[in-house]
Amino acid sequence: MASVVDLGATPPCESFLAADRLDRPEPAYPLHLRVCTECWLAQIPPLITPEETFEEYAYFSSYSTSWVEHARTFVADAVERVGLGPDAFVVEVASNDGYLLRHVVDRGIRCLGVEPSVNVGAAAREAGVPTLTEFLSPDTGSAVREEHGPADLVVANNVYAHIPDVVGFTRGLRALVADDGWVSIEVQHLLTLIEENQYDTIYHEHFQYYTVASAIRALASGGLTLVDVELLPTHGGSIRLWARPAGVAGEPSRRVADVLAREKAAGLQELSGYAEFSTRVAKVRRDLLRFLIEAADRGETVVGYGAPGKGNTLLNHCGIRPDLLAYTVDRNPYKHGRFTPGTRIPILPPEQISADKPDYVLVLPWNLRTELVEQLSFVHDWGGRLVFPIPELSIVEVKA
The missing domain is CATH 3.40.50.720 (NAD(P)-binding Rossmann-like Domain)
Structure with a gap:
C-alpha cells in the first residue's frame, strides 16, 4: 500500500451534533487514503462500521433538486435500455428516501428498495416506495430473490464505495439479479477526484475509490462482468457501470476500453499518477x-x-x-x-x-x-x- 494523502483525524462526516452533545467528547479517526500497488484500488481502513453510520442517517437525497432530476432521467433511460415492461422487477440497494424508485413506482413497475437506515427508509415508505430495512449481503440478496423473484435491474447508486466487504456486497448484487438481468452502479471516479482536487469526498463512509480498472476486478469477485461504462458529471465526476452475470455478459463496449486507456494515461496504474x-x-x-x-x-x-x-x-x-x-x-x-x-x-x-x-x-x-x-x-x-x-x-x- 502506498500513501496518496493523509488528512489527519476527523469525526465521521455525518455525525452532526445536537446542542446537548456539545460538551461531550467526539471520537475522531485517521483519514488516510492509500492505494494498493497490486490491484490499484484506492482505499481507507474500515475504522467505523456501516452500522455506526447508516442505522440513522442525516442525508436525504430528495433535498437536492438536481439529484432527483438525475434519478428521473436515469429511470427513463434504463426502462428503454433494459426493456422494462409491466411485469419487470427493479431493486435499488441503498435506496435512501425513495428519490429514485418513486419514478419506477410512477411507471407502474414493481420495485423494492433495500435501505439500512431506519429513518430514511421510513420516509421512503411514507412516499409510497416499498422498502426493506436491511444491509445487503449474499443472504439478504437470496432472501429477497426467494420472496420477490429475481430482479431484471438492480441499481446501486453511490453505495459501492461505502462497503467494507466488497466481495460480500457484490455477491449480494449477484444474488438479487436475474441470470439474464442487469446491474447498474454509480460511483465517484478516482480519475476526476485526483485531477480536480476533490479531496473532500474522502471520508470514513467511503472505504474505496474506484477506477474502471479496479471496478472490473471488484465486480468479477461476485460473478459480474462489466459490459459498459458512462462518464457522468455527478459528484464532480462519476462512472456508471453496467454489469451483467458473467454467463451472459459478452464483450464490453468500446467505451470501457476508452476509459481504461484514459486511466492508464493518467498514471493511475502506477505511483506517478498519485505523486502530486x-x-x-x-x-x-x-x-x-x-x-x-x-x-x-x-x-x-x-x-x-x-x-x-x-x-x-x-x-x-x-x-x-x-x-x-x-x-x-x-x-x-x-x-x-x-x-x-x-x-x-x-x-x-x-x-x-x-x-x-x-x-x-x-x-x-x-x-x-x-x-x-x-x-x-x-x-x-x-x-x-x-x-x-x-x-x-x-x-x-x-x-x-
Whole structure:
C-alpha cells in the first residue's frame, strides 16, 4: 500500500451534533487514503462500521433538486435500455428516501428498495416506495430473490464505495439479479477526484475509490462482468457501470476500453499518477484559510451554504471554526439546530442568509454548482458573492 494523502483525524462526516452533545467528547479517526500497488484500488481502513453510520442517517437525497432530476432521467433511460415492461422487477440497494424508485413506482413497475437506515427508509415508505430495512449481503440478496423473484435491474447508486466487504456486497448484487438481468452502479471516479482536487469526498463512509480498472476486478469477485461504462458529471465526476452475470455478459463496449486507456494515461496504474495530489490538496487548504482570515480582518462576514458530508472533511482538514465561518445553512430540517462534527459550526435554515445578508457565502456542496448558483442568485441583491473551494478557490459574482 502506498500513501496518496493523509488528512489527519476527523469525526465521521455525518455525525452532526445536537446542542446537548456539545460538551461531550467526539471520537475522531485517521483519514488516510492509500492505494494498493497490486490491484490499484484506492482505499481507507474500515475504522467505523456501516452500522455506526447508516442505522440513522442525516442525508436525504430528495433535498437536492438536481439529484432527483438525475434519478428521473436515469429511470427513463434504463426502462428503454433494459426493456422494462409491466411485469419487470427493479431493486435499488441503498435506496435512501425513495428519490429514485418513486419514478419506477410512477411507471407502474414493481420495485423494492433495500435501505439500512431506519429513518430514511421510513420516509421512503411514507412516499409510497416499498422498502426493506436491511444491509445487503449474499443472504439478504437470496432472501429477497426467494420472496420477490429475481430482479431484471438492480441499481446501486453511490453505495459501492461505502462497503467494507466488497466481495460480500457484490455477491449480494449477484444474488438479487436475474441470470439474464442487469446491474447498474454509480460511483465517484478516482480519475476526476485526483485531477480536480476533490479531496473532500474522502471520508470514513467511503472505504474505496474506484477506477474502471479496479471496478472490473471488484465486480468479477461476485460473478459480474462489466459490459459498459458512462462518464457522468455527478459528484464532480462519476462512472456508471453496467454489469451483467458473467454467463451472459459478452464483450464490453468500446467505451470501457476508452476509459481504461484514459486511466492508464493518467498514471493511475502506477505511483506517478498519485505523486502530486497531496501537494495540491495542501494548496486548497492554504488558499481557503487565507481568504477566510483576510475577510475576517476586513470585518466581512462569511457564512456557509450546505452541510454535506464532504463539507465536514474540508472544514476539519482546514481547521475552520465559527470565528471564520459563522454558520452554515441546509435545506434538510433534520440538520437544523445541530452542529457540524469536529468544527462545531451551527446549521441553520436557508432563510438565515437573506436575513443576515453576508458578504460571502461559502458553498460546501460545490458539485451542485450550477444548481446552487441559480438558487443563491438572490445574494446579488446586497452585493454578496459566492465562494467555491474546489477544485481551486473561486469567488463568483452572481447575477440577479
